[in-house]
Amino acid sequence: MLLISVYIAVAVNIFLGLFVYVKNPKKSINVSFSLMAFSIAMWNAGDILIIFSDDPSRAILWSRISYIGALLFPAFSLHFVVSITRDVIRKDWKRILSIVYGSASFLLCFIFTPFIIKEVSLRPFKEVPGSLYFLVLLFFVSCFLYLFYVLIKAFTRSSGLKKTQLSYVFLGYFIGLIAWSAYFLVLQGFNLPPVYYIIETGYTLAVAYAIIKYRLMNIKAAVSRAGIFFFVYILILGVPFGVAFLIREKMLANLWLLPLLLMAFLASAGPFIYMRLQRRFEVRLRAQEFRSHQALRRLSHNMLRFTNLSVLLRLIVHYLVKILGLRFAAVYLLESQSDKYLLSSAWYSGEKIELPQEFDVNSHLIDHLYLKKLPIVTEELSLYAPTSFTTHIKKLFSALSELRINTIIPSFLRNGLIGFVVLSDRRNKTPFSQDDLNLLMVLSNEAALAIENAQFHQKEMSALVEKSKREALADMAPGASHQFNNRLAAISSSVELLLFKLEKSNIEAQRDEGTKTLLKDAKAALEMIDDEVYKGKEITSAILKRAKAKVDFQEFNLMNLIENAYKLVMISRSRSGLDKAKEPRFKINSSSQMPNVFASEALLQDVFYNLIDNSYDAIQDKARLINEGNGQTNVSFQGEVEVVVSQEDQAIVVRVSDNGTGLTKENHRKLFTPYFTTKATSNKGSGLGLCVIRDFIEVHKGTITCESEYGKGTAFIIRLPIRKEKANGNQI
Amino acid sequence: MEIKSDRKVLIIDDEETLLKNIGDFLRVSGYSVFTSPNSTQGLELLRNHAPEVMLLDLHLREGLTGMQVLKAAKMLKPDLKVIILTGFGEEEEARNNCLSLGASAFLSKPTSLRSLSEAIGNLMEVK
Numbered sequence: 140m141l142l143i144s145v146y147i148a149v150a151v152n153i154f155l156g157l158f159v160y161v162k163n164p165k166k167s168i169n170v171s172f173s174l175m176a177f178s179i180a181m182w183n184a185g186d187i188l189i190i191f192s193d194d195p196s197r198a199i200l201w202s203r204i205s206y207i208g209a210l211l212f213p214a215f216s217l218h219f220v221v222s223i224t225r226d227v228i229r230k231d232w233k234r235i236l237s238i239v240y241g242s243a244s245f246l247l248c249f250i251f252t253p254f255i256i257k258e259v260s261l262r263p264f265k266e267v268p269g270s271l272y273f274l275v276l277l278f279f280v281s282c283f284l285y286l287f288y289v290l291i292k293a294f295t296r297s298s299g300l301k302k303t304q305l306s307y308v309f310l311g312y313f314i315g316l317i318a319w320s321a322y323f324l325v326l327q328g329f330n331l332p333p334v335y336y337i338i339e340t341g342y343t344l345a346v347a348y349a350i351i352k353y354r355l356m357n358i359k360a361a362v363s364r365a366g367i368f369f370f371v372y373i374l375i376l377g378v379p380f381g382v383a384f385l386i387r388e389k390m391l392a393n394l395w396l397l398p399l400l401l402m403a404f405l406a407s408a409g410p411f412i413y414m415r416l417q418r419r420f421e422v423r424l425r426a427q428e429f430r431s432h433q434a435l436r437r438l439s440h441n442m443l444r445f446t447n448l449s450v451l452l453r454l455i456v457h458y459l460v461k462i463l464g465l466r467f468a469a470v471y472l473l474e475s476q477s478d479k480y481l482l483s484s485a486w487y488s489g490e491k492i493e494l495p496q497e498f499d500v501n502s503h504l505i506d507h508l509y510l511k512k513l514p515i516v517t518e519e520l521s522l523y524a525p526t527s528f529t530t531h532i533k534k535l536f537s538a539l540s541e542l543r544i545n546t547i548i549p550s551f552l553r554n555g556l557i558g559f560v561v562l563s564d565r566r567n568k569t570p571f572s573q574d575d576l577n578l579l580m581v582l583s584n585e586a587a588l589a590i591e592n593a594q595f596h597q598k599e600m601s602a603l604v605e606k607s608k609r610e611a612l613a614d615m616a617p618g619a620s621h622q623f624n625n626r627l628a629a630i631s632s633s634v635e636l637l638l639f640k641l642e643k644s645n646i647e648a649q650r651d652e653g654t655k656t657l658l659k660d661a662k663a664a665l666e667m668i669d670d671e672v673y674k675g676k677e678i679t680s681a682i683l684k685r686a687k688a689k690v691d692f693q694e695f696n697l698m699n700l701i702e703n704a705y706k707l708v709m710i711s712r713s714r715s716g717l718d719k720a721k722e723p724r725f726k727i728n729s730s731s732q733m734p735n736v737f738a739s740e741a742l743l744q745d746v747f748y749n750l751i752d753n754s755y756d757a758i759q760d761k762a763r764l765i766n767e768g769n770g771q772t773n774v775s776f777q778g779e780v781e782v783v784v785s786q787e788d789q790a791i792v793v794r795v796s797d798n799g800t801g802l803t804k805e806n807h808r809k810l811f812t813p814y815f816t817t818k819a820t821s822n823k824g825s826g827l828g829l830c831v832i833r834d835f836i837e838v839h840k841g842t843i844t845c846e847s848e849y850g851k852g853t854a855f856i857i858r859l860p861i862r863k864e865k866a867n868g869n870q871i
Numbered sequence: 872m873e874i875k876s877d878r879k880v881l882i883i884d885d886e887e888t889l890l891k892n893i894g895d896f897l898r899v900s901g902y903s904v905f906t907s908p909n910s911t912q913g914l915e916l917l918r919n920h921a922p923e924v925m926l927l928d929l930h931l932r933e934g935l936t937g938m939q940v941l942k943a944a945k946m947l948k949p950d951l952k953v954i955i956l957t958g959f960g961e962e963e964e965a966r967n968n969c970l971s972l973g974a975s976a977f978l979s980k981p982t983s984l985r986s987l988s989e990a991i992g993n994l995m996e997v998k
Contacts, residue, residue: 632896633892636892
């Protein structure tokens with residue numbers, strides 16, 4: 140029993156020492172831990188060799204060697220605790236450690252002299268302490284007293300992940316303390332079973348777990364699980380052995396079956412008892428956490444119901460803040476056009492934090508998320524960063540901690556990162572457990588689906604609305620304009636007939652001056668009416684052109700289309716109250732004879748109508764701003780909208796520019812995101828979003844880009860490929 | 872007046888004001904004008920008076936459509952010159968259909984009386 144436990148202790152210590160060292164040979168935490176584990180192994184190995192030695196001179200040598208381990212162990216332990224608490228407690232550790240190592244070396248000088256171990260007697264084994272033995276004990280005890288002091292101090296000062304880590308270390312040393320007390324009691328002649336070696340491995344295991352494990356289990360859960368496990372196996376093994384012990388007299392009388400059956404029964408029931416108890420205990424211990432998990436699960440189940448993207452995102456961030464007790468939560472979504480992750484929704488409880496508006500697709504953060512495909516916990520970056528890319532990670536770590544971002548949860552959809560959620564720390568400072576993060580990961584994947592669903596739905600909806608608007612216009616416009624044109628025809632024919640008669644009647648021949656003037660005035664008025672009638676006809680013809688424009692691709696003249704779009708803008712804006720004198724100038728230029736385009740007339744009508752309309756809005760806004768700014772209305776600002784059509788290689792390039800308000804950097808960036816509008820009032824901004832315009836252009840395999848300077852103006856540049864093959868086909 | 876009477880024009884349009892105005896204008900310009908607000912009466916007039924030129928509204932509210940009237944008229948009198956009037960704007964498809972059915976011109980309302988009279992004059996000279 141003794142032998143087996145020592146072997147296990149030596150093997151476990153050497154293994155853990157090596158394992159932790161290999162994990163990160165450059166970190167002082169890992170190095171000092173390994174040294175500590177090796178020193179324990181040395182100490183225990185000495186004990187084994189004493190058992191095997193036959194003569195006292197050998198035994199005393201092994202005993203002394205074992206004491207080298209026992210002396211180094213407190214020093215290395217202290218070193219380890221110092222390196223793990225260094226970032227929490229600032230002190231002149233170098234000096235303290237050199238004192239510790241100095242005292243250890245001093246005592247080591249005497250290790251092979253009788254001052255420490257005088258002699259060893261075999262059977263029964265007993266060490267006779269030398270005159271300096273008390274110094275060894277003093278060193279051991281003072282080292283550990285100081286160690287516990289440092290540990291407790293660091294524990295109270297730390298928070299989050301560090302606190303959990305330290306609690307594991309603390310747990311380990313507590314187990315160790317029990318083991319060494321037992322050990323020294325045995326040395327002093329108390330009769331105890333040699334459990335201390337086994338307990339001791341518990342200590343190294345706990346500490347190694349704290350260093351190596353990427354994310355620590357909630358300590359309450361760990362302790363409760365270990366405790367229940369221990370209890371259940373004492374039950375399984377203890378009860379049958381106890382029964383066997385009680386009935387050992389009658390064992391031969393066929394009762395040997397009873398303990399065996401008991402054992403079989405308990406062993407098969409064991410796992411179920413364990414699971415049941417564990418569940419019970421955890422529900423008790425982690426009631427708060429379980430409640431929040433339930434709420435998160437409910438949230439992720441319900442997410443797919445929401446088809447409005449902005450509502451969905453707000454819902455997600457709001458509930459995350461509420462359920463997890465955060466300071467803030469925010470969602471960033473990929474905007475594929477600009478290759479950036481844009482801040483799409485954020486919720487703050489308490490003070491607002493300036494989160495960055497965007498993350499570049501090539502930033503370290505995104506690289507890291509792609510690499511890990513798992514949540515990033517900021518604290519862990521500093522604790523467990525692999526050495527190979529520490530500089531990147533260090534930068535990332537400091538950037539994230541400055542923003543008080545604690546955790547980043549990626550949302551993957553078909554291997555692409557469609558976005559991520561950033562979370563602050565909790566207001567009560569407790570870190571997220573592995574269970575929390577697992578659940579958040581499930582939630583974020585569910586969210587990815589819900590977001591895609593909402594994006595698709597909104598696009599569909601807006602296309603549908605656009606289509607029904609077009610269809611309504613196509614239904615209404617012809618009949619209405621027919622009626623209108625017929626009224627106009629009646630008016631114009633009456634007017635023209637009258638004018639014809641007036642011309643024939645020779646006004647100059649009238650003798651009465653009054654009648655002469657009257658007739659002249661009437662003639663002028665009739666001419667004016669006739670003019671207006673033909674302007675009215677232009678209006679209906681522009682509306683009809685738009686109504687009749689076909690969605691299907693066909694060949695047509697782009698210049699005519701743009702001019703018609705401009706006319707429509709003029710028609711629809713005639714009520715907008717722009718001062719006639721300040722009417723913006725409209726210019727349209729084409730470089731040379733333009734080839735016809737093969738495109739969807741209806742879609743391009745919508746595109747240019749909306750772009751020109753936007754330009755007029757921007758000009759109107761600027762005029763208003765100038766007026767408000769100066770408090771006088773006679774500032775000269777001449778609005779100008781210019782359309783330039785040119786041919787470049789295999790593309791027709793249309794540039795629609797204005798000298799209106801221009802876009803701020805932020806608005807410029809968000810321009811093509813769905814449902815973005817710069818227009819504050821509800822009656823405006825109901826036009827096509829630029830995201831739909833972009834879709835329309837992309838139907839033509841073209842591109843749309845925007846150049847803008849705030850205060851100076853905006854220009855949209857559209858490139859439409861000339862589709863020769865189709866155009867030729869049509870000509871034939 | 873008698874000399875001009877062989878320059879006969881038939882107008883079919885359901886807009887009474889327009890019908891009267893165009894008729895008056897053309898009469899003053901020296902044409903013999905027959906007007907009808909519907910297809911039945913219009914075709915009747917065509918049969919009885921054999922005009923050289925017909926002004927036809929493409930969208931008649933009752934009876935035959937303008938297109939049907941055009942076909943029928945061309946069958947009755949193949950050398951008839953037809954000018955189509957429409958309130959539906961310059962619709963490419965309708966224009967092409969009419970021209971292929973033998974219409975000579977396609978004008979969208981409102982159109983000036985002067986240009987209408989010119990168009991009629993041109994068509995008469997062609998003959």
